[in-house]
Amino acid sequence: MQSMRIVDGNFKRLGYVVLACEPVQARMRAIKARFEQRFLGQFSTDPVRNRNIVKLLAEDIGVKRFFCSEELVGALHAHLGIAEPVQTGPIVTHYTASDLTGNNYGLPYHQDWPSMGTSSKGVIAWTSIGDIGRKGPGLRIVPGSQSRGLWPGKQTDAGYVLDDQDIANALDVEVEAGQILLMSPYLVHKTRTSAQAGWKLSLSCRFDDFACEAWNRRNFVSAYKTAVDRNTYLV
Numbered sequence: 001m002q003s004m005r006i007v008d009g010n011f012k013r014l015g016y017v018v019l020a021c022e023p024v025q026a027r028m029r030a031i032k033a034r035f036e037q038r039f040l041g042q043f044s045t046d047p048v049r050n051r052n053i054v055k056l057l058a059e060d061i062g063v064k065r066f067f068c069s070e071e072l073v074g075a076l077h078a079h080l081g082i083a084e085p086v087q088t089g090p091i092v093t094h095y096t097a098s099d100l101t102g103n104n105y106g107l108p109y110h111q112d113w114p115s116m117g118t119s120s121k122g123v124i125a126w127t128s129i130g131d132i133g134r135k136g137p138g139l140r141i142v143p144g145s146q147s148r149g150l151w152p153g154k155q156t157d158a159g160y161v162l163d164d165q166d167i168a169n170a171l172d173v174e175v176e177a178g179q180i181l182l183m184s185p186y187l188v189h190k191t192r193t194s195a196q197a198g199w200k201l202s203l204s205c206r207f208d209d210f211a212c213e214a215w216n217r218r219n220f221v222s223a224y225k226t227a228v229d230r231n232t233y234l235v
């Protein structure tokens with residue numbers, strides 16, 4: 001197994017680190033090809049159908065394997081000292097586009113910790129199925145913002161949105177497909193929407209440390225619950 005190497009950031013000081021490893025990136029390129037052939041091929045003019053299709057990529061076996069890969073688990077241990085990693089949330093898709101399906105939706109500056117509430121070693125693993133540059137849809141982060149803990153904000157149905165949305169020193173993340181951004185749950189970040197044509201599809205998943213003593217004392221609580229819609233079968 002190849003180890004993941006740091007290509008940007010410093011988790012302790014800046015609240016994020018970007019990791020790369022060629023075999024992992026090759027797996028994501030295969031996922032993107034499959035998404036373009038099989039998933040995009042099923043798109044219609046109905047944005048609700050299209051969003052359901054995008055969400056299903058999170059259930060794709062290749063994507064699940066990606067977030068369970070030895071390389072990622074090894075990196076959580078090597079770079080963050082997570083002794084016993086557990087996935088404490090589902091894999092989430094973030095489709096951003098100015099078309100009917102994306103509807104130019106993007107969560108403004110927010111922090112993830114209030115939507116987790118888990119171990120003190122919690123981390124968000126975020127990746128993109130395609131390359132992301134400084135133009136077009138992307139992800140904007142505020143390096144070092146985690147050091148101030150929880151910023152003033154409001155808990156909403158979509159997440160903990162900050163009162164201050166005019167923040168200096170933000171960084172537009174640049175990653176190649178399949179490189180992995182590890183973010184502190186306190187790192188301030190937002191989706192960068194864009195009027196440009198084209199889409200971004202990022203994926204994220206949360207990890208915690210089952211060996212965390214503080215979490216143990218809090219009886220391993222988690223903000224995530226499983227919800228089952230008992231009416232879907234009627235549609």
Ligand SMILES: O=C(O)CCC(=O)C(=O)O
Pocket residue numbers: 094096106107112124126138139189190191192202203204
């Ligand atoms: O990828 C995105 O557009 C947003 C990701 C995000 O906000 C998150 O993972 O909390």
